[in-house]
Amino acid sequence: MQIKISKKTKRIILIYIMLVVLLYLVIYVLPKATDMFETTQTLENGVLEISCETEGYIVKDEAVVLAYKTGTLTYVNVEGTVVKKGGRICSIEEESEQGDKKEEQDGKYTEYLKALSRFSGLYYDENSPISGIFSKNIDGGEKFFSPDNLENISKEKAESIHLKTLQLEREHVVKGDPIYKITGDDHWYIVCWIDKETAEEYKEGDYVTLTLPEGNVKAEIQKKSDEKSDDKGLCRFVFYINTYYEDLENARKVDMTVTMSNSSGLIVDNECLIKKDGQLGVYVKTKDEAYIFKPVNIKASNSKQSAISDGTYVNEKYEQVITVNVYDEVLRNPENALERELKDKDKDDN
Numbered sequence: 001m002q003i004k005i006s007k008k009t010k011r012i013i014l015i016y017i018m019l020v021v022l023l024y025l026v027i028y029v030l031p032k033a034t035d036m037f038e039t040t041q042t043l044e045n046g047v048l049e050i051s052c053e054t055e056g057y058i059v060k061d062e063a064v065v066l067a068y069k070t071g072t073l074t075y076v077n078v079e080g081t082v083v084k085k086g087g088r089i090c091s092i093e094e095e096s097e098q099g100d101k102k103e104e105q106d107g108k109y110t111e112y113l114k115a116l117s118r119f120s121g122l123y124y125d126e127n128s129p130i131s132g133i134f135s136k137n138i139d140g141g142e143k144f145f146s147p148d149n150l151e152n153i154s155k156e157k158a159e160s161i162h163l164k165t166l167q168l169e170r171e172h173v174v175k176g177d178p179i180y181k182i183t184g185d186d187h188w189y190i191v192c193w194i195d196k197e198t199a200e201e202y203k204e205g206d207y208v209t210l211t212l213p214e215g216n217v218k219a220e221i222q223k224k225s226d227e228k229s230d231d232k233g234l235c236r237f238v239f240y241i242n243t244y245y246e247d248l249e250n251a252r253k254v255d256m257t258v259t260m261s262n263s264s265g266l267i268v269d270n271e272c273l274i275k276k277d278g279q280l281g282v283y284v285k286t287k288d289e290a291y292i293f294k295p296v297n298i299k300a301s302n303s304k305q306s307a308i309s310d311g312t313y314v315n316e317k318y319e320q321v322i323t324v325n326v327y328d329e330v331l332r333n334p335e336n337a338l339e340r341e342l343k344d345k346d347k348d349d350n
Contacts, residue, residue, distance in 0.1 A: 041269055041329070043267070046264070049261070052198045053257050055193075057191050057254075061188070062181055070173065072173075074090060076090060085128055112166055116143050132184040136181075137165050142181070150191070188245075190241065202258070218243055219239040272333075284329065297313040
C-alpha cells in the first residue's frame with residue numbers, strides 16, 4: 001500500500017532538509033572556507049609619525065618695566081636683542097616744570113596695568129631687571145601666563161584672557177606708564193590640551209618636537225593631567241623648553257603640531273601582531289599558502305600601526321634575529337592561526 005504524501009508535506013520536508021544542510025555548512029564548512037580567505041597585509045617601507053595638532057599658550061618669565069618719572073623717553077638698546085641683568089635699556093629726561101599740573105596716564109595703558117595688578121614682574125628701572133630679550137610691547141597676559149601661575153591655567157580661563165599687543169615706543173611718558181619688557185629666554189613652557197584618546201600616545205618625561213609658526217623646538221612633557229574645567233574629554237599638557245625660539249618675546253597663543261616620533265621601517269597594522277611564547281611577532285604567508293610565525297622588533301608604535309625592523313635585528317640578549325622582509329604578507333587577526341598551531345603541537349606531543 002502506497003502512502004501518498006501531500007504537496008504541502010513534501011514542501012515541509014524539503015525545507016527541513018535544506019535547513020539541516022545549511023546548518024552543516026555553517027558549523028563545519030564555513031570556518032574552513034573562511035580560513036582560506038583570511039585577509040593579509042603586505043609589508044611596505046614607510047615612516048610612522050606619532051603627532052597631533054593643537055593650540056597652546058606660551059608661559060614665560062617676563063618683566064614689565066614702568067616709567068619711574070615723567071619725561072622724554074629714549075631707548076639706548078635695540079629691540080629683539082638679548083640683554084644681561086642690569087644692562088642699560090633706556091633713559092628718561094625730565095621736561096620743564098609745568099607748575100602743579102599733574103599728567104594723567106593714557107587710558108590704553110591703564111587698561112593693561114589693571115590686568116597686571118599685583119604682578120610680581122613689575123619694575124621701575126632704566127636698566128634691565130632680569131636677563132632676557134628686550135621688546136617694546138606687552139599683550140596683557142604677562143601675569144596670567146607666568147610660571148608662578150602655571151598650575152592655575154585651565155583652557156576655560158586661558159581663552160577668557162583678552163590678549164592684544166600694545167606697542168610701547170613713544171617719546172613722552174608719564175610716571176607709571178609701561179615702557180618696555182624683558183622676556184627670560186633660558187627656559188619657558190607651553191600649556192595645551194589634547195583629546196584623551198590621542199593623549200594616550202604621550203607620557204610624562206617623553207621628549208617631543210613642537211612645530212610652531214616660527215620653527216621647531218624640542219620639548220619635554222613635564223606634566224600630563226586631566227583638564228579641570230568642564231571639558232572632561234581633554235588632557236592638559238605642560239611642555240618644558242630650554243631651546244631658542246625666534247619669536248619668543250612676542251609669541252603667546254600659537255597653533256602647533258606635537259610630534260613624538262618619526263620612525264622609518266616596515267609599517268604593520270597592530271591587528272596583525274600577536275604574542276607567542278612571550279615573543280611579539282606576526283604570521284607570514286609562505287609559498288605553499290601556509291603561515292609561519294616570525295618575531296618582530298617594534299621601533300615605534302601608535303594606537304593603530306607600528307614601524308618594525310626589516311630583515312634582521314639584535315635582541316636584548318645581543319642575538320641576531322631573523323624577522324620579516326619588505327613585501328611579506330602577514331595575517332590579520334592571527335589568533336586562529338596561533339590556536340591551530342598550539343593544537344597541532346599538543347597532538348604531536350601526545
